[in-house]
Amino acid sequence: MTVSLAKGYAQEPETGRRLYVARAELVLAEPDHRPLACPGLKPDPLQRIAAAMASVRSQDGEEAQVVVDLVAVAPKVVARRRRRLMARAARRGPSAYGERITSGGSGSGSVWSQVMAGLNGGTAAPGRAGSRVPRQSDLADGVGKFTPGGETFAVQVLVCATATHPARARAHLNHLLAAVEVFSGPNRWRPVGPRWGGWRPYSNVWWRRASFDRRLASGEFAPARRQWVTTKEIAGFLKPPTVHCAASNVVRGGGVVPAVPAGVPEWTGQRDVVPLGAVTGPEGRRLVGVYERDLLFGAYLGKSGFGKTELALLQAISRAYAGRGGWFLDPHGEALARSRPYLAHPAVMDRLWQVDLSTPSMSDRVACWNPLSMEGKRPEQIQEVIGAVVGGVASAQGWGDGAPRARTILSNAVATLAELSLRMVADGHPQLQPTVFQIKTLLNDADWRQEVLARLPRRLSKFWLTSFPKLSGEAVPIVTNVLDRLEASLSLRAFFGSPRSTYDVRRAMDTSRVVWICPSGTGESDDLVCSLLLFDLFLAGLSRRDTAVKDRATFWAFVDELTGVDNAARGYIAKVLEQLRKYEVRLMAMTQMAMRLKDSTRQALMQNQSVLSVTGADTDEARYVAARLPHVAPETVTRLRKYQYVMSVMLHGERTTPFRVDGVPIHEVLADYYNPEGLPALDAAIDANLARRTVAEITERLDDLDEDILKHVVTWPLQPAGGARAGGAAASGDVSSAADGDAGVDGGA
Structure with a gap:
């Protein structure tokens, strides 16, 4: 057995640059039955050797090695040696102090x-x-370390240092010789070779050099003299560096993590297995996964840039090719750009939806979503529309219970416009349904509001005649300010500005669409968009109660950068985690810090996760996660390298022990699907799938939508006599009286 402690080359030395070598072979200074010291683990005996190697400039081709060769000695040979030592002690007679x-x-x-x-x-x-007659202590001293029991080895220790200058080579060698003094006790290591005065060539003399180099290169066991050591003496060389070896030039093992459980399935592209990464075991390196039936929700935690998004991409793309529907919220758009060449395939592109809210040009084609659309919906679903819009806006703005007047105004505005949408659809004009931007028109344009309400059911007019004039003028701007921010963004005007939706997450669930959504990545408007989208996802999942369990297609939702999204959603992530499992909606969440999530979200995520994955993390975060990973120390988590994870998964309904997983990039696993030449065809397929239109067309149509709606509304008959008509005596912003019992300015807007 050979153990080598080395500082290898970081790069090849410069061409033609000469390197000098210093050599030394170590032997036991005293008879080998006298033991070396057996240093403990604290401090680590390898600390001094690592420190001696720290000065080696590997970039210049320098190298330092300590090679320990061991050959086991048969027990009967050790017993014969022990008998000789006992006989010698008997002949010697009693002794004291040697x-x-x-x-x-x-x-x-x-x-x-x-x-x-x-x-x-x-x-x-x-x-x-x-x-x-010798005493027992004399016999023990004579036998020394060769007592019965334990293993004994013949040893050969070679120390070599290479440097760009002979003085540096000798200095490295002397540092290493000084480092092994940590093993000095009744016996110690000393170099063989001439030592005359200040001349210390050791094994560099010409008659030893060839033998030394041959043994170092080939592993030949031919020590300068016979010398035996026991396991206890040599253990300090054999073990890896421990946590008590603080040297920075030591390759770390990453801590102790249990081996991958035997039942974890290998992933070779099966439809019912979700990939996790690569593991190394007795069978070699292989890709493993988790069964779909065992994976309900997943939590992927760790530092930025350590591979969480790459793992999510692998899972999302593999689910798409497995025929499953998916929804990927990508706040920064990087994941979409990386995944597109792997989705340009006939098996996927006909099901792909792309909603990109980054800054577009007027000629770009975009998808549209009208949260107020009633197309394909029943009158009783108006309450769902109200809940989705008001809940999303209130969550994004942080209204909570601090803005009751703003919530009241927004709820009635949405109810009125949803009723108007329902009437337009029934009248055969879905292209005239109001959008969220008509909320401002309804609140600020009294004449427009009067004409619309005169032709809608009387119950809707009651609020606008009796309650709205009494509300504080400060409450309406709180609502309209939100819409002003949406209207200021060209991409959001295009996305929300069409009366007819091409984006419908419930339809995506039922038809196994692959949906990729990329907000612009910055600004308060993104919070509102993410909040609306997540609340819409939640309500769409709940609406699947009208579908038989056996007919519900599994739908995978991936949310990157969950911390930022959670701040916008304000609790709806927790509702998804708690309620949508039974409706076959499964959420995979990636975040850098679980501690920054809202308490309700973090608790729901930890309680319901089927996969818990962590990569490198800060001490506090590592301590929190390690408490949920048995047998894994927080220090192990903090030392995880890039693209390396510790995971615990559900297997056949039971939680596995944690195991180490290496991340695999999608360009290696999905190389056969890489098709950058197919991107134009992919864009054409998305245009067809979502009926995308240009930004210029949508915004131009939006500018005329108020007038077009009013032109059609005035053709409808007025409400019967006695029906309420909303007068214009109290337009929004002109009323100063507040509702009774509703004191104070709406907070949190």
Whole structure:
């Protein structure tokens, strides 16, 4: 067995640059039955060796090595050696402090004893009968470390240093020789070779150099002399560096993590297995996954840039090719750009939807979503529309219970416009349904509001005639300010500005569409968009109660950068985690810090996750996660390298022990699907799938929508006599009286 402690080349040395080598072979300075010191683990004995190697400039081609070669010695050979040592101790007689005890205090004591024995007929003189019998302590000292039990090895220790200058090579060698002094005790290591005065060439002399180099290169076992060591003595060389070895130039093992459980399935592209990454075991390196039926929700935690998004991409793309529907919220758009060439395939592109809200040009084609659309919906679903819009806006703005007037105004505005949408659809004009931007028109344009309400059911007019004039003028701007921010963004005007939706997440669930959504990544408007989208996802999942369980297609939702999204959603992530499992909606969430999530979200995520994955993390975060990973220390989590994870998954309904997983990039696993030449065809397919239109067309139509709606509304008959008509005496912003019991300015807007 050979153990090598080395500092290897970081790069090839410069061409033609000469390197100098210093060599030394270490042997035991005392007889080998005397033991070396057995240093403990604190401090780590390898600390000094690592420190000695720290000065090696590997970028210049320098190198330092300590090579320990071991050959096991047969127990019967050790027993024979032990008997010889015991016989020698018996011949030596009693001793003290390593010196033989004589009878008269002089060297003639033993001769006098023999004379007295002859005069007494061959018996020793009285009082000297036991003078030749060694004590037990003498026998133990004579046998030394070769007591029965334990393993014994013949050892060969070679130390070599290479440098760009002979003085540096000798300095590295001397540092290493000083480092092994940590093993000095009754015995110690010393270099063989001449040592005359200040000249210390050791094994660099010409008659030793060839043998040294041959043994170093080939592993030949031919030590300078026979020397045996026990396991305890040599263990300090054999073990890896521990946590008590603080040197920075040590390759770390990453801590102790249990092996991958035997039942974890290998992933070879099966439809019912979700990939996790690569593991190394007795079978070699292989890709593993988790069964779909065992994966309900997933939590992927760790530092930015450590591969969480790459793992999510692998899972999302593999689910798409497995025929499953998916929804990927990508706040920064990087994941979409990376995944597009792998989705340009006939098996996927006909099901792909792309909603990109980054800054578009007027000629770009975009998808549209009208949260107020009633196309394909029943009158009783108006309450769902109200809940989705008001809940999304209130969550994004953080209204909570602090803005009751703003919530009241927005709820009635949405109810009125949803009723108007329902009437337009029934009238055969879905292209005239109001959008969220008509909320401003309804609140600020009294004449427009009067004409619309005069032709809608009387119950809707009651609020606008009796309650709206009494509300504070400060409440309406809180609502309209939100819409002003949406209207200021060209991409959001295009996305929300069409009366007819091409984006419908419930339809995506039922038809296994693959949906990719990329907000612009910054600004308060993104919070509102993410909040509306997540609340819409939640309500769409709940609406699947009208579908038989066996007919509900599994739908995978991936949310990247969950912390930022959670701040916008304000609790709806937790509702998805708690309620949508039974409706076959499964959420995979990626976040850098679980501690920054809202309490309700974090608790729901930890409670319901089927996969818990963590990569490198800060100490506090690592301590929180490690508490949920048995047998894994927080220090192990903090030392995880890029693209390396510790995971615990559900397997056949039971939680597995944690195991180490190496991330695999999609360009390696999905190389066969890489098709950058197919991107134009992919864009054409998305245009067809979502009926995308240009930004210019949508915004131009939006500018005329108020007038077009009013032109059609005035063709409808007025409400019967006695129906309420909303007068214009109290337009929004002109009323100063507040509703009774509703004091104070709406907070949190």
